[in-house]
Amino acid sequence: MTTVLVACAGKNGGTREIAGAIGAELRAMDLGADVRDAADVAGIGAYDAVVLGSALYFHRWRPSAVRLLADLGRRVRTSISR
Structure with a gap:
């Protein structure tokens, strides 16, 4: 599944x-x-896909969503470069 x-x-x-x-x-x-x-997500290894959403405040995402997105980006770049 x-x-x-x-x-x-x-x-x-x-x-x-x-x-x-x-x-x-x-x-x-x-x-x-x-x-x-988003603040409670420690890892995404158990998931096949991720949907990430954030409220906007002053045209910016919430800090916890930005942190998770940056972490996901680092992990994807690392796995691609291997």
Whole structure:
């Protein structure tokens, strides 16, 4: 089964609700989906795909989403260069 991480970063809960709806749609398509706060994601090794979303404040993503995206980028570049 394909497993998808739906990670989100928000402040007031709206982004979390959207992530939950995305997770529910993925599950309805017979995919595994874990909805988690971006700040709580320690690794992505168990996932086949990642959906990352963030609320915008002053035209910027939340810091936890930016950190997770930077970490994912480093891991992808490292695995490609091997």
